[in-house]
Amino acid sequence: MEIKNKRKRILTLKKKDALTGWLFVSPALIGFSIFTFGSIIYSFYLSLTDYNLMTKPKFVGLENYIRAFTKDDYFYKYFGNTLYFVVFLVPIVLIISLL
Known part of the structure; x- marks a missing residue:
């Protein structure tokens, strides 16, 4: 007990x-x-808005995303650069820093 x-x-x-x-x-x-x-x-x-510092945000829905994926010439270039950094440079820096 x-x-x-x-x-x-x-x-x-x-x-x-x-x-x-x-x-x-x-x-x-x-x-x-x-x-x-x-x-x-x-x-x-x-x-999801059309916003700058001089005006109030105006709701535009997914228009910004649609424009980024279809009409923006630089989006895929910037996306490729980001992917390059994530896939190649970050692992290399981590490996070197752990040596």
């Missing part, structure tokens, strides 16, 4: 420690989440 009570007590202490840890970390996690996901959501909203 006594062993079961100690075992229950140990589990509750572990749970209390875990809860305390989460309570200490939660303000940082909440702040990080707000700034990260808030920025992503706002960027997506702005990508």
